[in-house]
Amino acid sequence: xxxxxSNIAKTFPDGTRALLPTDLEVGQGEVLSLLGPSGCGKTxxxxxxxxxxxxDAGARIAxxxxxxxxxxxxRRKIGMVFQSYALFPNMSVRGNIGYGLKMQKLPRAQxxxxxxxxxxxxxLEAFAGRAVTALSGGQRQxxxxxRAIAPRxxxxxxxxxxxxxxxxxxxxxxxxxxxxxxxxxITAIFVTHDQDEAMAIxxxxxxxxxxxxxxxxxxxxxxxxxxxxxxxxxxGDAMPLSxxxxxxxxxxxxxxxxxxxxxxxxxxxxxAEDIRLDPAGPLKARVxxxxxxxxxxxxxxxxxxxGTLFALHPxxxxxxxGDTVRLAIAPxxxxxxxxxxxxx
Amino acid sequence: MTRDxxxxxxxxxxxxxxxxxLAIPIARLVLASGEGVDGWAIYLKILQTPRYLSTxxxxxxxxxxxxxxxxxxxTTAGLYLVRNRFRGRSIILSILTLPLAFxxxxxxxxxxxxxxxxxxxxxxxxxxxxxxxxxxGLFLGYLYFSIPRVLLTVMAAAEKIDPSxxxxxxxxxxxxxRIMLDVLLPALAPALIxxxxxxxxxxxxxxxxxxxxxxxIDVLPMxxxxxxxxxxxxxxxxxLSVVLGLVTWVMLLIARSLSGTTVAAGG
Amino acid sequence: xxxxxxxxxxxxxxxxxxxxxxxxxMSVLAGLTVxxxxxxxxxxxxxxxxxxxxxxSGSIFLSIQLALACLxxxxxxxxxxxxxxARRPGRxxxxxxxxxxxxxxxxxxxxxxxxLQLYGSxxxxxxxxxxxxxxxxxxxxxxxxxxxxxxxxxxxxQTLEEGAATLGAGxxxxxxxxxxxxAMPGILAGALTVVTLSIGExxxxxxxxxxxxxxxxxxxxxxxxxxxxxxxxAYTLVFFVMIVPLLMAMQWASARAQRITE
Numbered sequence: 051x052x053x054x055x056s057n058i059a060k061t062f063p064d065g066t067r068a069l070l071p072t073d074l075e076v077g078q079g080e081v082l083s084l085l086g087p088s089g090c091g092k093t094x095x096x097x098x099x100x101x102x103x104x105x106d107a108g109a110r111i112a113x114x115x116x117x118x119x120x121x122x123x124x125r126r127k128i129g130m131v132f133q134s135y136a137l138f139p140n141m142s143v144r145g146n147i148g149y150g151l152k153m154q155k156l157p158r159a160q161x162x163x164x165x166x167x168x169x170x171x172x173x174l175e176a177f178a179g180r181a182v183t184a185l186s187g188g189q190r191q192x193x194x195x196x197r198a199i200a201p202r203x204x205x206x207x208x209x210x211x212x213x214x215x216x217x218x219x220x221x222x223x224x225x226x227x228x229x230x231x232x233x234x235x236i237t238a239i240f241v242t243h244d245q246d247e248a249m250a251i252x253x254x255x256x257x258x259x260x261x262x263x264x265x266x267x268x269x270x271x272x273x274x275x276x277x278x279x280x281x282x283x284x285x286g287d288a289m290p291l292s293x294x295x296x297x298x299x300x301x302x303x304x305x306x307x308x309x310x311x312x313x314x315x316x317x318x319x320x321x322a323e324d325i326r327l328d329p330a331g332p333l334k335a336r337v338x339x340x341x342x343x344x345x346x347x348x349x350x351x352x353x354x355x356x357g358t359l360f361a362l363h364p365x366x367x368x369x370x371x372g373d374t375v376r377l378a379i380a381p382x383x384x385x386x387x388x389x390x391x392x393x394x
Numbered sequence: 395m396t397r398d399x400x401x402x403x404x405x406x407x408x409x410x411x412x413x414x415x416l417a418i419p420i421a422r423l424v425l426a427s428g429e430g431v432d433g434w435a436i437y438l439k440i441l442q443t444p445r446y447l448s449t450x451x452x453x454x455x456x457x458x459x460x461x462x463x464x465x466x467x468x469t470t471a472g473l474y475l476v477r478n479r480f481r482g483r484s485i486i487l488s489i490l491t492l493p494l495a496f497x498x499x500x501x502x503x504x505x506x507x508x509x510x511x512x513x514x515x516x517x518x519x520x521x522x523x524x525x526x527x528x529x530x531g532l533f534l535g536y537l538y539f540s541i542p543r544v545l546l547t548v549m550a551a552a553e554k555i556d557p558s559x560x561x562x563x564x565x566x567x568x569x570x571x572r573i574m575l576d577v578l579l580p581a582l583a584p585a586l587i588x589x590x591x592x593x594x595x596x597x598x599x600x601x602x603x604x605x606x607x608x609x610x611i612d613v614l615p616m617x618x619x620x621x622x623x624x625x626x627x628x629x630x631x632x633x634l635s636v637v638l639g640l641v642t643w644v645m646l647l648i649a650r651s652l653s654g655t656t657v658a659a660g661g
Numbered sequence: 662x663x664x665x666x667x668x669x670x671x672x673x674x675x676x677x678x679x680x681x682x683x684x685x686x687m688s689v690l691a692g693l694t695v696x697x698x699x700x701x702x703x704x705x706x707x708x709x710x711x712x713x714x715x716x717x718s719g720s721i722f723l724s725i726q727l728a729l730a731c732l733x734x735x736x737x738x739x740x741x742x743x744x745x746x747a748r749r750p751g752r753x754x755x756x757x758x759x760x761x762x763x764x765x766x767x768x769x770x771x772x773x774x775x776x777l778q779l780y781g782s783x784x785x786x787x788x789x790x791x792x793x794x795x796x797x798x799x800x801x802x803x804x805x806x807x808x809x810x811x812x813x814x815x816x817x818x819q820t821l822e823e824g825a826a827t828l829g830a831g832x833x834x835x836x837x838x839x840x841x842x843x844a845m846p847g848i849l850a851g852a853l854t855v856v857t858l859s860i861g862e863x864x865x866x867x868x869x870x871x872x873x874x875x876x877x878x879x880x881x882x883x884x885x886x887x888x889x890x891x892x893x894x895a896y897t898l899v900f901f902v903m904i905v906p907l908l909m910a911m912q913w914a915s916a917r918a919q920r921i922t923e
Contacts, residue, residue: 404741417760474671489678495858619770635775
């Protein structure tokens with residue numbers, strides 16, 4: 051199913067503008083992630099799509115061309131996985147998964163068959179008769195997903211579905227969820243504040259900030275070509291290189307860097323993985339701290355730029371704190387973005 | 395049907411019932427109190443007529459005595475039961491909460507069995523021990539009624555006191571009576587005020603007990619009853635009811651705001 | 662001194678116990694003894710209980726009928742209202758809750774007087790058992806509403822309902838599938854409280870009853886005033902047999918519901 055949103059805005063009764071007018075298209079079978087810091091309006095947008103929240107006047111939500119703007123949630127035929135899962139404690143695993151089918155008043159045999167099918171898909175057969183209160187976090191998450199897809203919804207909405215899990219489980223279930231969403235071949239919208247989750251699961255990511263979608267694109271596109279400093283910083287932790295730009299040169303406290311092109315009025319950013327320790331490099335820096343992370347070292351550097359820079363160093367050995375080192379940054383690795391006052 | 399309509403629909407039956415059988419009748423009662431020959435001056439008349447005034451004073455005094463006695467007995471017993479585990483404790487607890495469901499009439503009968511003409515005391519010590527039909531009997535009846543209610547409130551509060559508070563006071567060298575005064579009673583204070591207010595309000599409004607024990611003790615509910623049934627003085631019965639209702643309502647409002655518990659007044 | 666501080670509380674506790682329990686035992690024994698004044702030596706008998714049954718079985722059945730009717734009405738009025746109050750917490754809800762709780766604070770006598778003055782002239786209503794029922798519902802309704810409300814306030818009702826809504830359940834469907842089952846501990850505790858209180862209610866009932874409609878406690882007052890001690894005691898015994906198991910069930914159910922809300 052395709053989803054098209056136009057002019058979706060939300061003002062809360064107290065006057066807070068949670069969401070500024072937003073347009074968005076999601077294609078058939080596409081998995082879109084709404085990514086942003088807490089309070090950016092991503093959950094509000096998801097709840098408006100679900101019908102749990104009413105958008106300001108003038109909005110239009112269309113499922114496959116059908117206008118559903120004024121349809122109540124229970125008639126939109128959506129599936130939703132809640133942050134807290136919202137499993138019904140008064141029903142078993144089977145009862146929860148079959149509830150949506152029961153609402154469609156399907157014959158019992160048909161309900162049972164579909165419940166079995168979905169439970170097999172989500173590897174829940176062993177827990178069918180259990181009370182949902184007797185399940186682990188990961189199992190609950192799978193029940194919530196199974197319950198949402200069992201009635202074959204037109205679109206699947208997921209609100210931070212992994213945030214209630216502990217870190218180790220989260221990584222494992224992230225990949226599992228990505229795989230399952232591809233198997234369902236369903237249009238899905240996935241809200242998260244974790245860039246790794248968004249990158250791992252989504253076909254396309256919409257980065258949100260302060261009620262506005264700032265950029266949409268594939269994970270690679272957002273990483274390689276961020277349009278704003280916010281996106282560059284939020285995805286891949288780009289660091290500002292604040293210095294004076296003349297023609298295609300950047301003058302920093304530690305030396306002069308070559309830029310890919312002349313960039314008057316812009317601000318340069320670089321990511322930690324693009325800073326190399328190179329005895330012949332143009333920048334001089336002082337080592338502040340060195341952290342060994344197994345596959346590489348993370349080195350904090352001062353004096354090269356006004357703020358602290360971090361470099362990821364993959365070598366077998368690392369300099370010591372207090373050493374003076376030289377750095378190189380390839381011109382193609384420097385992101386030149388419109389300068390921005392605020393940092394996230 | 396939207397959610398909001400459904401929510402309102404859920405409230406509708408209760409709203410209709412409450413309007414018809416609570417709001418309008420109370421309004422009618424208040425109006426009726428002003429419809430006598432004295433008009434609204436009837437409330438002044440309550441204070442000027444010795445019989446009503448002495449009734450009011452007597453009711454307040456008995457209620458205060460009941461409250462004080464119930465607080466002392468129930469706090470002592472409640473603290474003891476919270477802090478000591480022993481064989482038979484659960485039986486004692488059951489006995490002490492058993493009268494919770496007794497209506498005032500039954501409580502009155504219990505007092506008659508103790509202090510009536512054929513009561514336990516008069517049988518064992520013949521001649522001088524008939525106290526059921528006096529103010530003493532009434533006081534004991536109200537006490538019987540209040541002990542379980544106060545006990546439950548006190549015990550619930552006492553169980554929430556952090557035992558380390560008392561241990562801390564002990565490490566600082568406080569003797570038992572100082573711990574009681576400086577640690578336990580302050581921690582229990584909200585519950586005690588709440589329970590006291592409930593006991594007081596209950597005693598003020600108790601009708602069944604007074605009705606069983608005697609019709610000639612002048613306490614407010616009995617006077618309201620006789621004004622209404624015997625003298626057919628509707629306005630005065632209404633006015634006294636309004637006064638009584640206001641007093642008990644304010645007392646229980648205080649109780650609620652201090653403890654947040656709900657204990658049936660009843661009786 | 663130390664011994665006194667240890668012994669005194671125990672003594673007070675035991676005395677309080679005796680004060681509450683001795684008359685109960687006396688009443689049970691008096692109801693079962695052939696002649697109370699000659700004591701147990703006169704022998705045990707069920708004669709008085711039998712006499713109570715012939716005299717007052719009607720009042721016992723009326724009380725049961727009233728209690729069950731009262732339960733049905735408080736369920737119908739109270740459970741949906743508790744749900745509505747839980748869904749829209751706010752000033753208006755607080756005031757409404759406070760208002761329906763008035764019968765806990767205002768003595769039953771005053772309420773009965775209010776009802777009599779407004780509806781006393783409607784003879785058909787005044788003379789019917791439903792007039793007493795109104796009084797019982799007034800008095801017990803706040804217990805049902807609060808008991809259910811406490812449980813509903815303790816669970817994440819909104820998210821559960823949203824979950825059901827995304828699966829296609831409308832408001833009424835959600836009420837029966839999600840709200841009622843999850844409120845069950847509160848409903849059970851409330852129901853037992855309502856029945857217990859209704860069976861023991863006297864203050865309102867005494868004013869509202871008619872000579873042909875005597876409930877159990879009204880019958881008790883009648884027996885205390887006009888019957889011999891053995892019959893009054895036997896009647897009290899019958900009342901205990903009905904009320905004590907109810908009280909225990911009510912305390913168990915309330916403790917269970919309390920665990921959810923904490």
